[in-house]
Amino acid sequence: MADTMNGLKRTNYCTELTIDNIGKEVVVAGWVQKIRNLGNLLFIDLRDRSGILQLAFDDATAREVFEKAETLRGEYVIMAKGVVRKREAINKDIKTGDIEIFVVDLRILGKAQTPPFEITDTTNVKEELRLKYRYLDLRRSEMQRAIQMRHKIVKVARDYYDEHNFLEIETPILIKSTPEGARDYLVPSRLHEGKFYALPQSPQLYKQLLMLSGFDRYLQIARCFRDEDLRADRQPEFTQIDLEMSFADEEDIMCTNEGFIKRVMKDALGVDIETPFRRISYAEAMNRYGSDKPDTRFGLELIDLSDILKNTEFKVFAGAIAGGGSVRAINVKDGAHHLSRKEIDKLTDFVKTYKAKGLAYTRLTEDSETSSFEKFLNEEEKNAIRERMGAKKGDVLLVVADADNNVVYDSLGALRCEMADRLGLIKEGTFDLLWVTDFPLFEYSEEENRYVAKHHPFTMPKVEDIDMVEKDPAHCLARAYDMVMNGCEVGGGSVRINDPELQERMFKALGFTMEDAREKFGFLIDAYKYGAPPHCGMAFGLDRLVMLMLEKDSIRDVIAFPKVQNASEPMSQCPNTVEDKSLRELHIKIDASAQPETK
Amino acid sequence: MADTMNGLKRTNYCTELTIDNIGKEVVVAGWVQKIRNLGNLLFIDLRDRSGILQLAFDDATAREVFEKAETLRGEYVIMAKGVVRKREAINKDIKTGDIEIFVVDLRILGKAQTPPFEITDTTNVKEELRLKYRYLDLRRSEMQRAIQMRHKIVKVARDYYDEHNFLEIETPILIKSTPEGARDYLVPSRLHEGKFYALPQSPQLYKQLLMLSGFDRYLQIARCFRDEDLRADRQPEFTQIDLEMSFADEEDIMCTNEGFIKRVMKDALGVDIETPFRRISYAEAMNRYGSDKPDTRFGLELIDLSDILKNTEFKVFAGAIAGGGSVRAINVKDGAHHLSRKEIDKLTDFVKTYKAKGLAYTRLTEDSETSSFEKFLNEEEKNAIRERMGAKKGDVLLVVADADNNVVYDSLGALRCEMADRLGLIKEGTFDLLWVTDFPLFEYSEEENRYVAKHHPFTMPKVEDIDMVEKDPAHCLARAYDMVMNGCEVGGGSVRINDPELQERMFKALGFTMEDAREKFGFLIDAYKYGAPPHCGMAFGLDRLVMLMLEKDSIRDVIAFPKVQNASEPMSQCPNTVEDKSLRELHIKIDASAQPETK
CATH class of the missing domain: 2.40.50.140 (Nucleic acid-binding proteins)
Structure with a gap:
């Protein structure tokens, strides 16, 4: 003993x-x-x-x-x-x-047996083993700091929003499944044969109801669930700082939440953040950075060359522009000594992962000029490009042309980040914050052959676009906003529609009849008939916010007991099999015949 | 517009x-x-x-x-x-x-349509309708106050425990199913055919792991889930104030949590609470109040008459005592004018719901004495009883005899509360708090034909009982404690076993081999081998705490969106049916053959 x-x-x-x-x-x-x-x-x-x-x-x-x-x-x-x-x-x-x-x-x-790995930060242990013995991994001072800082950040959040009159209200975890959005986790019901609960992807509907109930300002640090194939930085369950305000508009939301970020950065990290944050429109973000979550800690901005090249003889460029797309480029200043032709070839592979068909370049060293495309241009075009790009000796111009602007944006947007990383343009310990606003209200879904809501179907159009909802959905802008930190979306939200008539028009524009809408959103549609205040809201991804604040590479490093890529937990080995009796009680059985339909 | x-x-x-x-x-x-x-x-x-x-x-x-x-x-x-x-x-x-x-x-x-009921506190609307239109019901000032007070109570909890160095740490909601305890809610896994997650009944295992990880003091306001048939005051999902401390014992737990109650009662309600709370042992609570969560706002204590009656001629009493049970009574002072013989007959039905076979009585008015049992006793027995009960004119003695002491305790324990309620002995706005300690470590399960853990299998025996774990489990006491407020258990916990050897002995006493134990608790058993600090913990039932503080009758009145008896939510009408495609993806199908039940 x-x-x-x-x-x-x-x-x-x-x-x-x-x-x-x-x-x-x-x-x-x-x-x-x-x-x-x-x-x-x-x-x-x-x-x-x-x-x-x-x-x-x-x-x-x-x-x-x-x-x-x-x-x-x-x-x-x-x-x-x-x-x-x-x-x-x-x-x-x-x-x-x-x-x-x-x-x-x-x-x-x-007493203690010898642990399977040494409890030090310098230990070079595979994450697999660390997660299997997570209770030992958590003893390392790095993990201790992360979890303790997470506590601190959450505490500051609760204090801050409480001081600003937000009420923390718990919403249910066992809710109704809705066919919209990402895939729900389902929970069979024992008392209702053949029926299921869903775990919430967010408390969205409930927080809107709370506004209709008059709670005025709602906060919840809420667990959310998405049964999606996990990307590197996703978890099947994750945590949101979720909030909603009545009698408020985007100015109130932005001001309140900038205040939170300023406070939490100061209290948790001792870092001063300037407010208000810069705001840039979605269109500007795409044009300048090729991304709706631009990292503006460095330049390398995208430059549109389409007007110069729209009549070029060079078919690749001309075709892209004629097809509705564009030719854009970044100038990697003084990049020539970093980027050999071989390196540039590798970058070509890099942009291809973003569906670009290729990467054109001009490489200017002290004593040579090589270009993959200038030979196809006339002198005037070439000079105009050089001038617009501010090209000097030592620079490398990287050019993407595509008939689909999204391909140009995605590939050059990713490339500028990749180059900034390689060239060490990002200073550690800097926190760059901005709002992206004026998102499109709709986006066209090729799959569904209709417009779908970019944010969600309750998002208010910009005042000046309200009349265009039916006539010109492609050009309607939304009263939606994302907060971006160091090139990652840390939060986002929108002003909600509080007028049942406008909501009905939105549903029509989305191709729903009111019957469809009632089928999907049921009680929420009724709820808006009994007096709905103007309201708007936002949610922060807490895991990601903490990760960025602590400059970690993975959200798994700021979650005490995370799951891995295949949604399992190595320590407890869940999910696991259960007794047949349990399944019978739930009126379900294993369907071994079904093929996994993972995308 | x-x-x-x-x-x-x-x-x-x-x-x-x-x-x-x-x-x-x-x-x-x-x-x-x-x-x-x-x-x-x-x-x-x-x-x-x-x-x-x-x-x-x-x-x-x-x-x-x-x-x-x-x-x-x-x-x-x-x-x-x-x-x-x-x-x-x-x-x-x-x-x-x-x-x-x-x-x-x-x-x-x-604008607003006429709501289905008036938004006032005096409205006399059926709960069914209130819950269907919960978003309107929540507008009533009574509900507004309840939810706003709940926010306040939770905020005070977080502040208090933060000040006492507790770290709020989130534990997973998708966890491993374990066959022990209440019925789990299960969540089918799409990526692991035939396997399931469970929703946590409490974060018990994770919080113990966090102590092994050195976090020292853990707090979580945690959502918990139990798929049990709902009693009036239960919800399928509920919230715990869940905490655990290392290098601490029951004195630390009690002191810390008394401090919380004192603080929250003051800050939220302006009510002063005396600390330390009284402590009474489980044995004393049962003997005096017939309950391990005694309401001590009034007297009406149980009095044991067994020693007086053990040789009585009256078979009903003698038989109960000889069978290992007892004869106990309460004296309803000045109860005679409340309790006609007809009323007493109704009380007989009342105690029968607690499995008592009957209710014996003596009713003493100014001018008469009636008794259902005194005629079977000799004078000495009768006088001894009257004397011990302090019986005076105007009193009513209510007596239960049973060979099973639990029946005597349950029925008289419930009866004393019923009588206090009827006689108006409970002053509103009073808060009576105490600790019940020294619970039995084990209880015998007739169903499983073995001893099972009364609290849970990680509960530390009292130091003086450690050697008796195998030899005399029936008489081992646990280092467990419950906090009782106004006759309701608001929280409870225990000191945990941190010695793997003692844990192994506990498992044996519970009839598990180490293989069984590893099957059930797996990684947790391994975890204790790598250096486990002494630790103990507690959890408050938040819903019930808020309900008691606000003197509500139902926890549904302090939950924004509660479920009803059959675990459904009337507003969103969940649970609901889902698309076959969703089930196929989860590798399950409805098993209609199982048991015909109402849809």
């Missing part, structure tokens, strides 16, 4: 103690990080959630305790009483490096 | 304005609660989440606005600009009863 704490009570976390506490009797507790046994002296690095503190044991003056300390091994859990004293050899790497505890009472509270 | 806010911005919630604001130009917004049109003057009661404010319209001085106001109907959403002025006829019933806004600009932001 292990020792008990009986009679001892921790007085301090490890790193609370400083040189000011010298002479004080303290009790500390934690895990054995490191042992150095010098024969007559023994030193332990004790680790708790706050950090590391040295414990000292002396064979000469406290033999019994010393002998007990000699039995310690890594990851043993101990509690130690002793006196704070100045340390002989100062360790500048740790906060408590100038003190140690001379231990007079040692309790071994939990 | 409705008006827009364009140019107007709310300056105040309705009840923020007072007599001190007279002359101030303000903008308010909300719903039309009531209209009084006097022909040339018109008054509106405007309702927002803060309460009611009177708007005044004058045909003589502001005709256009007056005429617009005449088009208003109940539940219209409006925004109004005007000047605060003193009111002619003071209304003492509302906070703003001495002022009104003389309106100069009125915007009709949302």
Whole structure:
């Protein structure tokens, strides 16, 4: 049996103690990080959630305790009483490096087997193993910091929105399945044969109802679920800072949420953020950055060459433009020494993953000029391009032409980020924030052969576009907004339609009859008939916000128990099989015949 | 089309304005609660989440606005600009009863159909209809207050535990199904044919893992799920204030959580609570109150008469005692004028619902004595009982005898609460708090023919009982504790076993081999091998805590969107049917053969 704490009570976390506490009797507790046994002296690095503190044991003056300390091994859990004293050899790497505890009472509270990997940040362990033993991985100071910072960020969020009169209201997790949107997780019902609950993709409908109920300002740090094939940075369950405001418009939303970001960056990271954030329209973002979530920490902006080239003899360019697309380029300033022709070939492969058919280039060094396309242009076109691009010796121009503007945007947008990364144009520790506004209200779905809502069907059109909803949906803009941090969308939302007549027109424009709409959104449509205030809302992706704030590469590094790519959890090995009896109670059985219909 | 806010911005919630604001130009917004049109003057009661404010319209001085106001109907959403002025006829019933806004600009932001019921607290609407139109029901000031108070209570919880170094850490909602405990909600997996996630009944395993990971103090306001047949006061999803502490024992837990209750009662309700709370053992609670969650706001304690009656000739009593049970009674002081013999007969039916075979009584009025059992006793027995019960004229003694003590406890425990209720012994607005400690570690399951854990299998035995775990499980006590408020369990928890050897012995005592245990708890058992600190935890039932604090009768009155008895939600009509395609993707099909049940 292990020792008990009986009679001892921790007085301090490890790193609370400083040189000011010298002479004080303290009790500390934690895990054995490191042992150095010098024969007559023994030193332990004790680790708790706050950090590391040295414990000292002396064979000469406290033999019994010393002998007990000699039995310690890594990851043993101990509690130690002793006196704070100045340390002989100062360790500048740790906060408590100038003190140690001379231990007079040692309790071994939990023994430990040798862990499957060392509990250090420098450990180079495969993520698979880390996740299998997540409870050990979480002991590493890097994970401790991430989870503790996440707590802090969420606490600041709750304080901030509370101060701004937002009420945190819980909405259900077991809700109705709707056929719109991403794939729902379904939950069979035992009491209603053949019927299912869905897990919410977001609390969207409920938060709108809460506005109709008069709660005025709603907040929830809400768990959301999407049964989609996981990309690198997605989780089947994720967390949103979800909010909605009544009697408010986009100005209120932006101001309130800029305030939150300013506050959380300051309180959690000590970083000052300027407000208001810049705002750029969706159209401008696409034109200048090829992305609706532009990273504006660096230049490398897209430049449209279409007007110069629209009559060119060069079929590839002319054809793209004639087909409704464009020719655009970025100028990688001083990029020539980074980008050999071989490197440029690799970039061609890179843009092809974004469906570009190729990458044209001009490479200007001190003593040579090579170009994959200039030979097909006349002198005037060539000079006009060089001039517009501000091309100088040492620069590399990278050009994409396509009849589909989205291909041009996607490929050049990704390429500019890739180049910024390679050329080290992004300063670490900088946080670049902006709003993207004026999104299209609709987008045309080739698959469904109709316009679909870009944001969602409750999004309010811009005032000046309300009359065009039926006549010219392609050019209607939405009162929607995204917040972008360092080239990632961290949040977004919209002003909602609160007029049942306008809502009905929206549904028609989306190709729904009111019967379809009622089938899909049922009670929500009725709800708007009984007095709906103007309202608008927003949701932050919490996992991603925390990841960006802590400059992590993966949201898995800011979630205590994440799932992996195939939506399983390696530690508990879920999902798992269940007893037949359980399935019978739920009126379902396994359908082994069905083929997986994953896309 | 409705008006827009364009140019107007709310300056105040309705009840923020007072007599001190007279002359101030303000903008308010909300719903039309009531209209009084006097022909040339018109008054509106405007309702927002803060309460009611009177708007005044004058045909003589502001005709256009007056005429617009005449088009208003109940539940219209409006925004109004005007000047605060003193009111002619003071209304003492509302906070703003001495002022009104003389309106100069009125915007009709949302029209409203006549709602299916009036939005007032006095409305006597069936809960069914209220829940179908929950978004309207939530407009009632009673529901507004409940949800706003719930926000406040949760905010205080988060602040309090944050101040005490608890970290809020999110644990997964899609977890592994375990066969122990209540019935899990299951979620089919699309990517893993035939496998299922479960929704957590509590974050129990994860919070213990977080202690092993060194987070030291964990908090989560956690959604939990149980697919059980719903009793009146249960929901399929419910919320826990869930916490766990390392290097701590029951004293720390009790002190910390008493502090929370003291704080939340003060901050949310302005009520002072004395700490520390009283503590009584499980055994004492059962003996004195017949319940492990005793309501001690009143007396009516159970009194054991078994020693007096163990040799009685009266077979019913003697048999109960000889069979291992007891004869116990309560004295309903001055109850004779409340309890006619007919009433007592009804109480007999009442105790029968708790499996009692009958209810014996003695009724003492000023001029008569009637008893259902004294005639079977000798004089000595009768006198001894009267004396022990402190029986006086006007009293009624109610007696239950059974060979199963649990029947005696359950029926008399319920009866004393019923009598207190009927006799008005419970003062409203009083909050009675106590800890029940020293629960049995095990209870015998007739169904499984073995001992099962009363709390859960990770609960630490009392130090002095550790050696008896195998030898005498029936008499082992647990380091477990429940917090009881006004006769309801609001929270509970235990010290956990952190020694793998002792855990193994517990599993054996529960009849599990280590293989069984590993099958059931898998990774958790491994986790404890790598250095486990002493730890303990607790969870509050948030819904019930809020309900008790607000003195509501049902947890549905403190949940924004609750489900009803059959686990459905009347508003959205979930659960519902889903497309076959969705089921095929999940590799399941409806098993109509299972059990015919109503759709």
